[in-house]
Amino acid sequence: MSVPIANLPFGQRPRERLLALGPRALSDSELLALLLRQGRRGESALDMAAELLAAHGGIAGLAAARPEELARRNGIGAAKAAAIIAAFQLGTRVRHSIDTAARLESAADVVGVAGPLFAGARVERLLVLVCDAQNRLRQKVFVAEGAVDQVAVPVREILNTVLRHDGRAFAIVHNHPSGDPSPSLDDRRATTLLIEAARTVGLRFLDHVVLAGEEWARATPVLRAVE
Known part of the structure; x- marks a missing residue:
């Protein structure tokens, strides 16, 4: 029965x-x-x-x-x-x-995916590119927006975003509306902090890229090989 x-x-x-x-x-x-x-x-x-x-x-x-x-x-x-x-x-x-899905294997790949999303932006915004274990793009999520020339890097929110979308690796991108893509000292410090925080929760940090119109620069201390 x-x-x-x-x-x-x-x-x-x-x-x-x-x-x-x-x-x-x-x-x-x-x-x-x-x-x-x-x-x-x-x-x-x-x-x-x-x-x-x-x-x-x-x-x-x-x-x-x-x-x-x-x-x-x-x-x-x-x-x-x-x-x-x-x-x-x-x-x-x-x-x-x-x-x-796009595979993020270099900073140029990150720029290719993120660049169009920042077109015309007049304030700083911070984008998280969530990837799977093979660095294939899963999600694109903006997590912060700041003043004309500054946005904080919310480490906890970035990691939570990656985990929430079942990511295994990630890159971040933010823009400099000033037109100069050179990473600031704070950009580099935030990147180092994020690398260490990602490691503690088992995530792979891929890159941090700063955009300024058509120009861009990396805020990552050293080029990290894909594992």
């Missing part, structure tokens, strides 16, 4: 397990059950998920199924079929995005 998900012990329900342990802790059936949301008479969403996976030979076969093929199955219908297809398509798009 099938047991409805709502009647399962709290720690065995897919949604609660995902929230407590993360998605990697769930089986294919549990993840699919979350998409289905509800089962049908006599079967829970978990039962239906297991049946779908078995019918298509596993997750890869299900990903290749056509919407109309899924919609014809008892208890699925157009809405659940569309949700399944949409989930697989999102996964495909994420993989494609990662494969084509």
Whole structure:
């Protein structure tokens, strides 16, 4: 006899397990059950998920199924079929995005990504470029904005931003509206502090670049090799 998900012990329900342990802790059936949301008479969403996976030979076969093929199955219908297809398509798009993401291997790469974001800026702004373990760009996040000629480097906020976006490495960029990209003594001191702080939380600091129109300079003490 099938047991409805709502009647399962709290720690065995897919949604609660995902929230407590993360998605990697769930089986294919549990993840699919979350998409289905509800089962049908006599079967829970978990039962239906297991049946779908078995019918298509596993997750890869299900990903290749056509919407109309899924919609014809008892208890699925157009809405659940569309949700399944949409989930697989999102996964495909994420993989494609990662494969084509910019890789930050030099200061010039950092400038190429960040430069357009500072066009026309009249005050100093500080940008964090969050990367994965292979230095592929994941997110671009502005974390501070200051006066015409000065912005503080918020070390804690920078690190929190990288961790919040599941980053493993990062670069920072700020601009000098004065037109002179030469790093100040404070810029270099802040960079050294950030390098040490990143190391303590297991993050790799890639670079700190200062922009001034079309000109730029590095505020990083030494060129850091990609690990």
